[in-house]
Each structure stands twice: as structure tokens, then as C-alpha cells.
Amino acid sequence: MEGVVHMEFLEQGQTVNSERYISTLRALRLRRVRRDKDSFLQHDNARPHTGRHTQDALRQLELTTLPHPAYSPDLAPSGYYLFPQLKKYLKGHHFDSDEEVIADVGRGCHGQSSEFFADGVCQLVKRWRLCIDHDSDYVEK
Structure with a gap:
């Protein structure tokens, strides 16, 4: 709630896939200021966010996500x-x-x-x- 924790930009022509998103999650995990249990990640239901590899990475990185209808x-x-x-x-x-x-x-x-x-x-x-x-x-x- 205090501000932007992580910001990155893709090169022109690149798209976000599961591999790229997991890379971002790892960078986010390394940069997180607050590593307490009250921190949550909110993302939507786009394929890179919901795929098996991404879900595995979220568990490995111990990132708690809010469900997204x-x-x-x-x-x-x-x-x-x-x-x-x-x-x-x-x-x-x-x-x-x-x-x-x-x-x-x-x-x-x-x-x-x-x-x-x-x-x-x-x-x-x-x-x-x-x-x-x-x-x-x-x-x-």
C-alpha cells in the first residue's frame, strides 16, 4: 500500500509468457521490502498467471496470491x-x-x-x- 515495489518494461515486440512472468516473480520476491505474512500478490487470470509452472513457482517462492474471479x-x-x-x-x-x-x-x-x-x-x-x-x-x- 505504500508504493510501487517492482517495475519493469518489456522490449518492443516481447510478450509476457509463463517463463517471463516467473522471472518477474523471482525479481519481485528478491526485491520485496516486507516479507511478512500480510503481503499478497494480486494478478488476474491471464494464462501466464494461472499455468502449472507459474503456480509451482508461486508455491516455491512462498508468494500468497489473492484469488481473482x-x-x-x-x-x-x-x-x-x-x-x-x-x-x-x-x-x-x-x-x-x-x-x-x-x-x-x-x-x-x-x-x-x-x-x-x-x-x-x-x-x-x-x-x-x-x-x-x-x-x-x-x-x-
Whole structure:
């Protein structure tokens, strides 16, 4: 809730597959500031996140994940909270290189207060409740 723990960017043309995602999980595990039992990983049901190799890696790395109901794309704080704010921050900026974009995205994320991130997590709790109350048939309109 206090901020971005890990950020990485793919080279143009690359996609996230199970192998790449497991590599990211390992980097996340190495960089985690808080290794207590109150830390959770939230990801969606995309194939790289749900495959057998990924699930094995999650157990090996002792990363506890929050379950994610199927067809509930609006439960990812990055999608409903962080990215819209980041888009506002980047609006009107022009970049000459990928490195400039990466640097400005980093400034936009790391410049947010811990209250900003706590608010995003609080909104997640409300969204989860709506999803559960609607038998996982909740999509924000």
C-alpha cells in the first residue's frame, strides 16, 4: 500500500509468457521490502498467471496470491486506479526515446504518496465486495 515495489518494461515486440512472468516473480520476491505474512500478490487470470509452472513457482517462492474471479477485469488496481492517473500525468508529454518514457513513468509512479496507493487498495476492497455480492458477475460500466 505504500508504493510501487517492482517495475519493469518489456522490449518492443516481447510478450509476457509463463517463463517471463516467473522471472518477474523471482525479481519481485528478491526485491520485496516486507516479507511478512500480510503481503499478497494480486494478478488476474491471464494464462501466464494461472499455468502449472507459474503456480509451482508461486508455491516455491512462498508468494500468497489473492484469488481473482473469472471475467472481472476491473479488480486490478493498476487498471482502475494507477494507469488512469499515470495517463493524466503523461498527457501532453512528448518523448524522443523509450528511455525517456521509462524515466517519466518512474517519476509518475514514485512521485505518488503512500496515501494514493492506500486509496487504491481501499477501492479494491469495495470492488471485491461488489463482485462477490454479484456472484462474480460484476464489471464496472
